[in-house]
Amino acid sequence: MELNICGDSEASGSLLKQSTDWSWILKDLEATRALGRYLVQQPERPSLLLLEGTLGAGKTSLVQGIASAIGIDEPITSPTFALAQHYPQGKPPLVHLDLYRLELAAAADDLFLQEEEEAVGMGAILVVEWSERLSLALPEAWRVKLTHRSEGGRLATLNKSDQIRTQTHQESS
Numbered sequence: 001m002e003l004n005i006c007g008d009s010e011a012s013g014s015l016l017k018q019s020t021d022w023s024w025i026l027k028d029l030e031a032t033r034a035l036g037r038y039l040v041q042q043p044e045r046p047s048l049l050l051l052e053g054t055l056g057a058g059k060t061s062l063v064q065g066i067a068s069a070i071g072i073d074e075p076i077t078s079p080t081f082a083l084a085q086h087y088p089q090g091k092p093p094l095v096h097l098d099l100y101r102l103e104l105a106a107a108a109d110d111l112f113l114q115e116e117e118e119a120v121g122m123g124a125i126l127v128v129e130w131s132e133r134l135s136l137a138l139p140e141a142w143r144v145k146l147t148h149r150s151e152g153g154r155l156a157t158l159n160k161s162d163q164i165r166t167q168t169h170q171e172s173s
Helices: 029-040 059-069 105-122 162-172
Strands: 013-017 022-026 048-052 084-087 094-098 125-129 142-148 154-159
Touching: 022 029, 029 059, 029 142, 029 154, 048 059, 059 094, 059 125, 059 142, 084 105, 094 105, 105 125
Parallel strands: 048 125, 048 142, 094 125
Antiparallel strands: 013 022, 022 154, 084 094, 142 154
């Protein structure tokens, strides 16, 4: 099934239903940003979004789409050196965390827990790049894995609760 996730043919992607995940083929970075916009416009949008993917897979581009959809106008860059960026002007606010430089799971977990507490207090969406560094079980999180495709573009795979997945699928059909 073809799904235009942002109402613009430039950013359309193919939606592939797998047994436990949703997958989109994203032809370019604009389609990746459009997926970010799409995810936060869902009736049951995520409060915690964990992103996985190699360098250059599109994690920050996905966050740029999220930020755009919630009204954040300032440039969004990966907080690799700052580790976390807070955008309180978003509706809802956004906390963007990057765990790339934290190789020890204990350090990643500690930073995550601190930022999660602040995000909850702000009513913010918490988006975590390099979430594979965490050792915490986070069953409530939406998980997006971005991978490069040999044919070009990217494959984005989303895993979230069955109730939300079924509702979104019915709305998209």
